[in-house]
Amino acid sequence: MLRLHGEMIRGGTSKCWIFDHRDVAATGVDVDALLLAAFNAADPRQIDGVGGASSTTSKAAVVQASAQAGVDVEYAFAQVGIGDERVEWASNCGNCATAVALYAVHHDLVPITSDTTTVRMLNVNTGARLTGTIPTPAGVAPEEGTAMVPGTSAPGVPVLLGFQDPAGSTTGRALPTGRALDELTGPDGPVEASLVDAGAPAALFEAKAFGLDGTESPTAFAAAVPALTLLRRQAALAMGLAREGDPVSHAVPKAGIVARPRRLPYPGARSRRGRRRPGAATAAQRRAVRRATTETLPVVRRRGDGAAGEESLPGWYRDRDAETRARMCCSSRACEAVRRMRRTTASKAAAVIR
Incomplete structure (x- = not known):
């Protein structure tokens, strides 16, 4: 042996x-x-x-x-x-x-x-x-x-x-086809895709093209895998990563589903008549969320093995005890905004508090 x-x-x-x-x-x-x-x-x-x-x-x-x-x-x-x-x-x-x-x-x-x-x-x-x-x-x-x-x-x-210098590490170009948006043919018709080589080649598709919203469980998401497998092959050919007749790759490019941020009613929003919605956050709470976003986003980068944790929160928030934190963002949606800041990109975090 x-x-x-x-x-x-x-x-x-x-x-x-x-x-x-x-x-x-x-x-x-x-x-x-x-x-x-x-x-x-x-x-x-x-x-x-x-x-x-x-x-x-x-x-x-x-x-x-x-x-x-x-x-x-x-x-x-x-x-x-x-x-x-x-x-x-x-x-x-x-x-x-x-x-x-x-x-x-x-x-x-x-x-x-x-x-x-x-x-x-x-x-x-x-x-x-x-x-x-x-x-x-x-x-x-x-x-x-x-x-x-x-x-x-x-x-x-x-x-x-x-x-x-991640751009073009495999193909030599950040956009291997020279376009920010390409059209591939899926089992149900044309599907728009962004074919990107940044760190690793990737084919990115909008979730709604597969009837998804980005919040699905792995089991529900599995229904889209056959279509993604077909599209990945087309993406590999378009990006110059494979040639006709080559074995089908199940690793290159990486296939990803991208969903627009879910636009939840902001906890401090008011109705058209100017009335404050029930459970809405106070102005101070909204400022706290914005302040946390401003201080946290510059250090939110891709991490491995669970790095986007407590240390990525600003000290003024991290050092509070759990009860104090709960009072600082008593609105469940405000708390969700803080949680999202730990794991989202700048664009998504900005969308959460918009």
């Missing part, structure tokens, strides 16, 4: 198995064959392997220290097939990049010199350069953390992920 040491680390909402390049090379076995066996890729359920039978749980990275200037760690990202004996090496994964950064700190691939440690990474699949910043208080690498990320109920160590 062949034994290969690996570590499973959750990065964001993905489960990623990390392997040291030296251990992989020492086996003398082709890396594809190793991963296919380790994940039991031939089985759609991956029962006899370490995979979890979903795209977010069938990922791996092979890591090594880098000799390049300005780079600490190089890693190759692998998307392992599910019921398909194939390993795809054409993409990158930001979630797994956060796992790689944490792995690097724990395995002394980078020196810990202060209360925060930044790992400079090179994704060899795409040539993308990234940084992962991890809290290392008193020069100690954290074993666990309390930060949360939407999509999982498990806390983790916060990892602040940054992309250096």
Whole structure:
């Protein structure tokens, strides 16, 4: 029996198995064959392997220290097939990049010199350069953390992920087709899409094209997957990521559904007659929400392993006890606005308080 040491680390909402390049090379076995066996890729359920039978749980990275200037760690990202004996090496994964950064700190691939440690990474699949910043208080690498990320109920160590010059990292252009909006043909007719290469190639579609509003459960969302699979193939051809006759990729480009922010009545809004709506927030509460947004948004960036937690809130709000916080935004919608600030982009947060 062949034994290969690996570590499973959750990065964001993905489960990623990390392997040291030296251990992989020492086996003398082709890396594809190793991963296919380790994940039991031939089985759609991956029962006899370490995979979890979903795209977010069938990922791996092979890591090594880098000799390049300005780079600490190089890693190759692998998307392992599910019921398909194939390993795809054409993409990158930001979630797994956060796992790689944490792995690097724990395995002394980078020196810990202060209360925060930044790992400079090179994704060899795409040539993308990234940084992962991890809290290392008193020069100690954290074993666990309390930060949360939407999509999982498990806390983790916060990892602040940054992309250096992400535009066109795979295709050479931020908009591979030269257009901000393209039209692809889905099973029910034409569908508009934004084909973008920023950090990783992605095909983005508006939720309403699939009869969705962006709040669906994974089970409800699954109904759109067959159409997205067809559209992903068309997007790959349009972006120059594949040619006719190439095997269908289930990893590149990434397919995403984008929904407009749900426009809830603002808690302090008044009716056309000027009457204040029941349960509406006071002017002071509205200012508190705006103030929190203004102070929080500049530091809200993509993070892995649950980083968008308490530390992303302004100190004047974070340091209050739970009872005080409840009084500060007694309106349920105002509280939701504060919660959303922890996990949304600037445009969405602005929409929440508009």
